[in-house]
Amino acid sequence: MDSTPISRGFTSRRQELTSKNRTPPGQYVTADFPVLSAGPTPQTKVEDWTLALQLGGSLLRKWSWAEFEALPQTTIKTDIHCVTKWSKLDTTWRGVTFDDLLKAVGLAAPPAPYVMAHCDGGYSTNLPLADLVDGKGMIVTRYEDLPIPPAHGGPARLLVPHLYFWKSGKWVRRLRFMEEDEHGFWESLGYHNYGNPWKEQRYDGD
Amino acid sequence: MTVIEASATPPRRLAWQLAEVREIAVETPRVKSLLLHVPAWQGHLPGQHVDIRLTAEDGYQAQHSYSIASPPEDELLALTVELVDDGEVSPYLIDNVRAGDQFELRGPIGGYFVWTIATEGPLCLIAGGSGIAPLAAMLRHRARRKDRTPALLVYSSRTLEDIIYREELETMAQRDSNLRLVNTLTRKQPEGWTGYRRRIDKAMLAEVAFPPEQDPKIFICGPTPLVEDASRFLVELGHPFPTIKTERFGPTGGLAS
Numbered sequence: 001m002d003s004t005p006i007s008r009g010f011t012s013r014r015q016e017l018t019s020k021n022r023t024p025p026g027q028y029v030t031a032d033f034p035v036l037s038a039g040p041t042p043q044t045k046v047e048d049w050t051l052a053l054q055l056g057g058s059l060l061r062k063w064s065w066a067e068f069e070a071l072p073q074t075t076i077k078t079d080i081h082c083v084t085k086w087s088k089l090d091t092t093w094r095g096v097t098f099d100d101l102l103k104a105v106g107l108a109a110p111p112a113p114y115v116m117a118h119c120d121g122g123y124s125t126n127l128p129l130a131d132l133v134d135g136k137g138m139i140v141t142r143y144e145d146l147p148i149p150p151a152h153g154g155p156a157r158l159l160v161p162h163l164y165f166w167k168s169g170k171w172v173r174r175l176r177f178m179e180e181d182e183h184g185f186w187e188s189l190g191y192h193n194y195g196n197p198w199k200e201q202r203y204d205g206d
Numbered sequence: 207m208t209v210i211e212a213s214a215t216p217p218r219r220l221a222w223q224l225a226e227v228r229e230i231a232v233e234t235p236r237v238k239s240l241l242l243h244v245p246a247w248q249g250h251l252p253g254q255h256v257d258i259r260l261t262a263e264d265g266y267q268a269q270h271s272y273s274i275a276s277p278p279e280d281e282l283l284a285l286t287v288e289l290v291d292d293g294e295v296s297p298y299l300i301d302n303v304r305a306g307d308q309f310e311l312r313g314p315i316g317g318y319f320v321w322t323i324a325t326e327g328p329l330c331l332i333a334g335g336s337g338i339a340p341l342a343a344m345l346r347h348r349a350r351r352k353d354r355t356p357a358l359l360v361y362s363s364r365t366l367e368d369i370i371y372r373e374e375l376e377t378m379a380q381r382d383s384n385l386r387l388v389n390t391l392t393r394k395q396p397e398g399w400t401g402y403r404r405r406i407d408k409a410m411l412a413e414v415a416f417p418p419e420q421d422p423k424i425f426i427c428g429p430t431p432l433v434e435d436a437s438r439f440l441v442e443l444g445h446p447f448p449t450i451k452t453e454r455f456g457p458t459g460g461l462a463s
Contacts, residue, residue, distance in 0.1 A: 005224065005308040007260040012268065013294045026259075026269045028294065035430045035454050038318055039447055040437035085269055121447055151434060189317040190220075202257075203315060205219035 095140030256313030277347035334428025
């Protein structure tokens, strides 16, 4: 469009809270932790939970909760950015990095360029492996030192904080390595395939 | 083997467009509907939303998502806005915006929380407060098209005065025996109130909602605790996960640890 209309009398009420260096464009900082999910919250018990790693239709490895808990654990403090415009600063998570997951199955490098995360409740999201290795992505099981509440993705969710938070799929159960990229749930419904908040890649074509 | 050229046409960006406020309707003491003229609007499906963007004189911008409350059949686009006290966009839209004002908007967004008369199965809608907006778009679409799909709206409000679109919904239900309206007032009820007077619970849904055997399509929109509860109750009553679509908003009410 040619020019942006000025909303007479509109002023910022939240700018003071919003640090320019830490808040991507179009986001505001909240102290709350909103819940956005497309359906009911799955209530998966840890004794029923497993995480599977799949490559080319074959199962590389499946961990039980206890086995997963025995993997090397990493704690991270990071900012998160939801496509619905809220950002939350300094959130603390604990879990297993993708680097340690790959190491646990004896892989020195990612076996494929892409991964689809499949989650309880039918959710899925696709990611380039390059965005998960070198400490960039984790499967987390603790939020602020406590088990993650089901509404926030417990018992285990993805954490890929440098992308919009829908990429950090809740209730993750299966990671499928892919040679070719495929769309996940929101990615096939008009949302951006990559989702970089600093480039404001909210929707397809952004 | 056929090789399909990936991204032969790059996706078109969802562009910001100019919207002009044509009318403002006061719905409740804290809720207004803005009726917008959007010249370049390409149409939408009931349940979809838009992003709006306000720009201050110093260049500061704020964005917010609002469900579309109007059906695709209407000429003006209706957004129903509830005042959020510590919000940034809603106080401006409620207190400052006048007919003739312009702001930016882009959409429609979201392809999951949608219903049209082409969808099979009864329609089960559950709303809390201003969560009625996208569900109203579905009911209005159904009414405009004179569709007779069995439909139910379970609507939770604090008081009678807080029921958004009350007269319109009542008129719609009076004219249509296939539409059932169930109101519950959780905080204060007028004298002689015969409806429910408690939060939506499992017993209420067991009583009024279509049973799973009828394969209803379920849409729940409202404050997070209401949506969490109602969707869990429906799962417990035997409704399959994929038939329950949800939109949550507002404070999480203690869900965050």
